Amino acid sequence: MTALMDSPSLNEATAPDTEIIARATALIPLIEQHAEAGSEQRRVVPEVMRALEEAELLKIMVPRRLGGLGANLRTAMEAIAEIGHGDGSTAWAAALLNVCTWFATTFSDQAQEEVFGADPNARACGIFSPPLKSERVDGGYLVSGRWAYASGSFAATWGTLGIKLDVPEGRNPMALALIPSSAWRIEPTWFVAGMKGSGSDTIVVEDHFVPDHRIQSFTDMVEGRYATSHKPDEQNSNMAFIPVAALILVAAQLGLARHAMDVTLAKLPSKNVAYTFYTNARNSTIHQVDVAEAATRFDQAELLMRRATADVDGAAAGRVLLDRLIRGRVRMDTGMIGELVKEGIDRLMSANGASSFADANVLSRIWRDSEIAGRHALVMPQVGKEAYGRLLLGADEPLNIDV
Numbered sequence: 001m002t003a004l005m006d007s008p009s010l011n012e013a014t015a016p017d018t019e020i021i022a023r024a025t026a027l028i029p030l031i032e033q034h035a036e037a038g039s040e041q042r043r044v045v046p047e048v049m050r051a052l053e054e055a056e057l058l059k060i061m062v063p064r065r066l067g068g069l070g071a072n073l074r075t076a077m078e079a080i081a082e083i084g085h086g087d088g089s090t091a092w093a094a095a096l097l098n099v100c101t102w103f104a105t106t107f108s109d110q111a112q113e114e115v116f117g118a119d120p121n122a123r124a125c126g127i128f129s130p131p132l133k134s135e136r137v138d139g140g141y142l143v144s145g146r147w148a149y150a151s152g153s154f155a156a157t158w159g160t161l162g163i164k165l166d167v168p169e170g171r172n173p174m175a176l177a178l179i180p181s182s183a184w185r186i187e188p189t190w191f192v193a194g195m196k197g198s199g200s201d202t203i204v205v206e207d208h209f210v211p212d213h214r215i216q217s218f219t220d221m222v223e224g225r226y227a228t229s230h231k232p233d234e235q236n237s238n239m240a241f242i243p244v245a246a247l248i249l250v251a252a253q254l255g256l257a258r259h260a261m262d263v264t265l266a267k268l269p270s271k272n273v274a275y276t277f278y279t280n281a282r283n284s285t286i287h288q289v290d291v292a293e294a295a296t297r298f299d300q301a302e303l304l305m306r307r308a309t310a311d312v313d314g315a316a317a318g319r320v321l322l323d324r325l326i327r328g329r330v331r332m333d334t335g336m337i338g339e340l341v342k343e344g345i346d347r348l349m350s351a352n353g354a355s356s357f358a359d360a361n362v363l364s365r366i367w368r369d370s371e372i373a374g375r376h377a378l379v380m381p382q383v384g385k386e387a388y389g390r391l392l393l394g395a396d397e398p399l400n401i402d403v
Contacts, residue, residue: 013235013317014310017075023055024082031086032362038197039365042190043154044090052094057083058123058155061102061236066112067120068105072235072316073244074309077251084255085262088369089197091252093152096198099248100126100152103160104178106226106237108213111178115158125153126160128218130174131205136166140211143177148189149200157181159203163210165217174218183208194368222402224321231319238316242402243330246378247308250334253341253373254305257298260366264291264348271353281351290351297344304333304340325391327403332388335381338374345370 027048034045044052052058060076062068069075076098084091101124104115115122131145147161158180164173183205190200216227221241231237268291269282281287308330315322322330349356349367356363373379387401 011314011317014072014074014313016078017069017071020057020060020069020071020075021078021082024057024079025085027051027055027057028082028086031083031090035087035090035197035362035365038087038089040196042188042196042201043199044093044197048090049155052083052090053121058094058097059101059121060098061239062105062116063230063234063236065230066105066116068101070234070236072309072313073239073247074306074313076248077254077305077309080248080251081254081258084252085258086255087197088252088256088366088373089195091255092195092198092200092369092373093155095248095251096125096151097123097155099245100124100156100160102236102239102244103176103221104158106221106228106241107178107216108227109229110213112228114214115178119157122157123152123155124158124160124178125150125156125203126176127203128162128174128176130162130164133207134164137209140209141165141177141215143179143208143210144206146187146202146204148202150186150203151198151200153181153186153201153203154199159184161203161205162218163215165215172217172219176216176218176221177210178214179205179208179210192372194365194370194372218402235313235316238319238321239312240315240322240327240330242378243308243312243322243327243334246331246334246384247305247312249373249376249379250301250305250337250341253338253370254298254301256366256370256373257301257341257344260345260348260363261295261298263363263366264294264352268352274353287351290347294344294347294351297340297347301337301340301344304337308333324403328384328388328391328399331401331403332381332384335379335384338379339381342370342374 034048038044059068060071064070080091080095083094104124127147133144135142160176163175163177165175167173184203187202187204189202228237271281273284278284311326390399
């Protein structure tokens with residue numbers, strides 16, 4: 001049941017678009033060059049944002065009819081991982097801008113026209129948590145609140161922000177609302193150890209009216225009942241909501257792993273091994289084992305990503321809702337990818353020695369970025385393990401975790 005062969009067939013609908021991925025790969029030197037400046041400025045620098053925009057890498061999953069690339073989830077994961085190969089913060093911002101803009105493409109046709117009609121380059125950030133105030137009024141909701149931590153908000157023109165609906169007792173009141181950037185201000189609150197340049201500050205909205213056509217019930221989105229009329233003719237309008245929302249968050253982690261391994265293989269082999277008779281680390285058994293174990297963990301993470309994206313893209317191509325058990329498995333795979341990458345990077349930090357934690361060493365930033373990224377609520381491995389285990393065993397109690 002959990003073997004790779006049980007995923008949907010790896011056909012054209014699930015294969016990555018290598019040309020789009022190559023665009024991201026070509027930007028790695030530029031992204032890496034400006035990574036430190038982005039951390040200092042607490043947002044991706046304008047030079048890098050312009051390059052991402054020109055390469056159309058901020059609308060990878062947006063349908064072509066709306067000016068996007070119309071690529072599948074596998075392509076998005078691979079492209080964002082390559083961005084992360086240059087810088088984790090840039091990849092994190094790109095991941096959130098891509099996935100939240102995809103959320104916007106699942107809203108009503110009227111809402112899509114308002115978002116993309118006048119601006120084919122429209123971009124959305126997003127936060128699921130509810131606001132302080134969500135009051136039902138004629139034709140929609142009056143909303144006020146603070147949404148932290150809105151990664152990429154500095155570059156967003158819209159937000160897909162959580163609100164509470166006025167619904168009968170027992171029904172999930174959560175929903176996502178499309179709110180334009182003209183309705184919010186950004187409060188600087190993202191002062192952290194890692195992912196410093198992701199621009200994950202707080203969005204503040206005061207008494208903004210959101211019409212009903214810009215609102216989608218969270219339950220409807222989880223169960224694939226999107227408001228768009230384009231489900232019959234668009235693969236991406238059938239992707240599973242939570243699996244995509246969660247999985248995209250570990251794309252940056254995969255890029256960090258690739259970068260950490262590249263740095264290690266370039267510098268470690270000729271490094272002296274202090275207080276031993278080894279002339280170089282390449283001849284040290286301890287270093288050989290650490291690097292091999294890190295490489296294997298990274299390989300496992302990549303394989304899990306490929307299986308999970310094949311699950312999501314295959315079901316979307318067949319215009320069917322991904323089975324709940326498989327959705328649980330994707331949630332589990334997401335957490336495991338983050339865990340495997342963190343463990344692998346830890347191995348490489350030990351192999352490279354104490355100097356790898358120096359501020360001037362790029363490995364220090366990679367390690368800090370990975371530690372922060374791996375603690376997002378949708379990535380926490382324990383949550384995914386519980387969800388998948390409950391579904392596997394058919395637990396009596398209801399699953400209180402969205403998958």
